[in-house]
Amino acid sequence: APAAREPRRDAAAPSAARPARPQGAPSSPIGRRPASTPEVEEPLRAVRRPGGGARPATPAKPERTPRTVSAPKDPPRLTITTATGSTGEDRTRSVASYRRRVQRMSGKGHQEPKEKLIREVVVPETITVQELANRMSERAVDVTRLLMKQGVMKKITDLIDADTAQLIAEELGHTVRRVAESDVEEGLFGASDAPETLKPRPPVVTIMGHVDHGKTSLLDAIRHTNVVRGEAGGITQHIGAYQVTSPLGGKITFIDTPGHAAFTAMRARGAKSTDIVVLVVAADDGVMPQTAEAINHARAAGVPLIVAINKIDKPDANPQRVRTDLLQYEIQVESLGGETIEVEVSAKEGTNLDKLLELIQLQAEILELKANPDRPAEGTVVEAKLDRGRGPVATVLVQRGTLRQSDIVVAGSEWGRVRMLVNDQGETVPEAGPSTPVEILGFNGAPEAGDRLAVVENEARAREIAEYRTRQKREQAAARATVRVAGLEEMMSQIKTAGKKEMPMVIKGDVQGSVEAIVQALEKVGNDEVGVRVLLSGVGGVTESDVILASASNAVVLGFNVRALKEARDAADRTGTEIRYYNIIYDLVDDIKSAMSGMLSPERREEFLGNAEIREIFSVSKVGKIAGCLVTDGVVQKGAGVRLIRDNVVIHEGKLATLKRFKDDVNEVRAGMECGMSFENYQDMRAGDVIECYRVTEVKRTL
Ligand code: GDP
Numbered sequence: 183a184p185a186a187r188e189p190r191r192d193a194a195a196p197s198a199a200r201p202a203r204p205q206g207a208p209s210s211p212i213g214r215r216p217a218s219t220p221e222v223e224e225p226l227r228a229v230r231r232p233g234g235g236a237r238p239a240t241p242a243k244p245e246r247t248p249r250t251v252s253a254p255k256d257p258p259r260l261t262i263t264t265a266t267g268s269t270g271e272d273r274t275r276s277v278a279s280y281r282r283r284v285q286r287m288s289g290k291g292h293q294e295p296k297e298k299l300i301r302e303v304v305v306p307e308t309i310t311v312q313e314l315a316n317r318m319s320e321r322a323v324d325v326t327r328l329l330m331k332q333g334v335m336k337k338i339t340d341l342i343d344a345d346t347a348q349l350i351a352e353e354l355g356h357t358v359r360r361v362a363e364s365d366v367e368e369g370l371f372g373a374s375d376a377p378e379t380l381k382p383r384p385p386v387v388t389i390m391g392h393v394d395h396g397k398t399s400l401l402d403a404i405r406h407t408n409v410v411r412g413e414a415g416g417i418t419q420h421i422g423a424y425q426v427t428s429p430l431g432g433k434i435t436f437i438d439t440p441g442h443a444a445f446t447a448m449r450a451r452g453a454k455s456t457d458i459v460v461l462v463v464a465a466d467d468g469v470m471p472q473t474a475e476a477i478n479h480a481r482a483a484g485v486p487l488i489v490a491i492n493k494i495d496k497p498d499a500n501p502q503r504v505r506t507d508l509l510q511y512e513i514q515v516e517s518l519g520g521e522t523i524e525v526e527v528s529a530k531e532g533t534n535l536d537k538l539l540e541l542i543q544l545q546a547e548i549l550e551l552k553a554n555p556d557r558p559a560e561g562t563v564v565e566a567k568l569d570r571g572r573g574p575v576a577t578v579l580v581q582r583g584t585l586r587q588s589d590i591v592v593a594g595s596e597w598g599r600v601r602m603l604v605n606d607q608g609e610t611v612p613e614a615g616p617s618t619p620v621e622i623l624g625f626n627g628a629p630e631a632g633d634r635l636a637v638v639e640n641e642a643r644a645r646e647i648a649e650y651r652t653r654q655k656r657e658q659a660a661a662r663a664t665v666r667v668a669g670l671e672e673m674m675s676q677i678k679t680a681g682k683k684e685m686p687m688v689i690k691g692d693v694q695g696s697v698e699a700i701v702q703a704l705e706k707v708g709n710d711e712v713g714v715r716v717l718l719s720g721v722g723g724v725t726e727s728d729v730i731l732a733s734a735s736n737a738v739v740l741g742f743n744v745r746a747l748k749e750a751r752d753a754a755d756r757t758g759t760e761i762r763y764y765n766i767i768y769d770l771v772d773d774i775k776s777a778m779s780g781m782l783s784p785e786r787r788e789e790f791l792g793n794a795e796i797r798e799i800f801s802v803s804k805v806g807k808i809a810g811c812l813v814t815d816g817v818v819q820k821g822a823g824v825r826l827i828r829d830n831v832v833i834h835e836g837k838l839a840t841l842k843r844f845k846d847d848v849n850e851v852r853a854g855m856e857c858g859m860s861f862e863n864y865q866d867m868r869a870g871d872v873i874e875c876y877r878v879t880e881v882k883r884t885l
């Protein structure tokens with residue numbers, strides 16, 4: 183905008199700016215000074231007038247008097263920018279700035295302070311250069327110039343932080359009021375409840391321990407269901423929460439935190455909303471690194487521990503060793519005369535599970551856990567995902583109050599009206615009280631695991647808070663991103679000098695928990711010479727903007743259980759950006775590790791062949807279900823690998839059993855043609871799903 187209006191202001195200066203000048207200022211300098219000087223002075227003053235900087239144009243439109251005398255040069259070249267010296271033209275700048283400096287120093291420029299309005303500038307946590315200039319009624323170019331003087335290069339659309347903004351404002355003589363926009367959040371989480379309103383609530387228990395010591399199995403045995411077998415790669419990928427009844431009659435809520443080292447952050451978070459930690463230690467393996475970590479987390483959170491010595495059914499089980507091992511970590515179990523309750527269990531055979539539940543309840547009774555159920559609900563998001571059929575689904579642990587259908591909720595930067603509450607049994611419930619885990623349907627977007635949830639009085643408030651938080655997130659991200667530019671350059675020199683390499687990545691996954699776990703795991707990978715830098719991570723399919731971001735930084739895009747949208751694939755082709763897909767975290771981390779160590783085994787390269795869209799499903803006796811498809815792009819080939827994708831999430835991966843055109847088996851079908859397909863060992867396809875066809879080739883790596 184300034185560039186567009188400057189020349190006009192030049193022309194406007196004599197008619198519009200001059201009447202506003204205070205008495206005593208030289209009125210018509212033409213002829214008395216060098217021709218260029220008034221041209222410089224006039225627009226400057228026009229802008230310095232109160233509000234001038236914020237207004238797009240000078241109040242009165244100029245009657246364009248030809249200014250041949252005082253503007254001998256091409257008018258467009260003589261702009262404020264050139265005149266004030268922020269670019270080009272040395273000669274003009276030196277005259278103008280010299281004059282101004284002399285004026286300032288001799289105090290002769292007394293008209294300037296008079297005209298200049300000192301403002302109280304409200305400065306939020308981050309602000310764009312333009313907005314800061316507007317609030318000060320200064321010109322954005324002046325602000326950028328000042329920034330430049332301090333060695334900070336910013337465009338007017340760039341964000342600067344509050345400290346920098348304050349420095350600039352004060353330099354220009356304004357006063358600053360720093361505000362936190364977070365004022366909108368005031369009172370979101372209510373004050374503590376009066377003692378008489380508190381009622382007993384079930385304990386919230388987190389099972390922690392080393393990977394493969396049996397956390398999932400134990401929780402599973404308690405629930406009499408079987409999660410273990412359904413997990414890809416055998417590790418827990420998501421946090422779940424469930425409620426069971428102890429043999430003593432009390433309810434107990436369990437939060438399942440995943441056990442891989444990558445999940446440390448989530449586990450730490452799990453402990454925050456946890457009353458009791460059950461520490462699982464396999465009797466055949468003893469105390470392991472993550473056992474120690476779990477102990478530290480529990481201790482940091484001030485949460486009591488119950489030790490479950492698992493796998494006592496195993497012939498090489500040595501529960502006594504577990505007990506003595508634990509002494510090293512200052513945990514003395516009861517049977518060794520200490521305070522910490524321990525119990526020997528077998529998740530596999532169901533041994534002593536009742537006893538474990540009883541001990542949990544007894545421990546909970548000692549803790550006298552209470553909450554007020556008669557107030558608007560507050561809680562914590564345990565997990566959130568985009569469900570293909572149901573939209574955003576958040577698993578929430580209600581911590582106080584009661585959550586009801588059609589409540590308006592805010593969590594993180596998302597909000598929604600509770601459309602449905604689903605309990606851990608998959609049943610719809612009208613409400614959920616303290617310590618109850620429940621799925622919320624009705625959010626506008628998926629919040630993040632660990633976000634705090636609150637019920638607010640109306641949609642307007644919810645929207646206001648969500649918008650504020652979104653803005654804040656975006657601004658912080660932008661502020662971080664601009665910092666990174668310098669960081670990147672630094673990194674480049676580091677690469678040159680120290681040889682440190684960074685592998686930039688963009689990570690997209692199906693649920694927040696997995697994404698977080700991957701980021702955590704990747705950040706741990708690497709050493710002094712080489713490491714991973716995550717540019718962006720998030721939930722959902724790979725979008726075009728993800729690819730563009732990646733290509734700008736020469737990054738790879740990793741999709742975990744998600745696929746790229748069509749535009750994103752195109753962008754990837756165009757920019758030569760690599761998108762890699764995974765469905766097991768271990769595989770992903772291993773791949774990155776080996777890529778880093780430069781010891782890539784024969785690369786399993788995947789070549790995209792084509793896509794087909796399912797139009798209709800036919801049931802054929804004996805054969806099962808056949809999908810009637812239209813090949814939308816590329817080609818579909820018999821014997822190639824296929825994936826079934828619903829809403830950009832991969833729901834099945836396997837091989838084609840049949841590929842038919844009309845009644846005949848064919849080897850391939852090209853774009854634009856219809857065909858019938860069926861999968862090996864898979865039936866649950868639906869109209870609207872997309873079938874992705876790919877071929878895998880092994881490329882020997884040359885080092
Ligand atoms: P997590 O990683 O801690 O969640 O461990 P899992 O629950 O996935 O269990 C890891 C492995 O240990 C699985 O193969 C289980 O079948 C096995 N396992 C778990 N509990 C027991 C147990 O009590 N006895 C025996 N023999 N095996 C168990």
Ligand code: MG
Nearest residue numbers: 398417418441
């Ligand atoms: Mg597990």
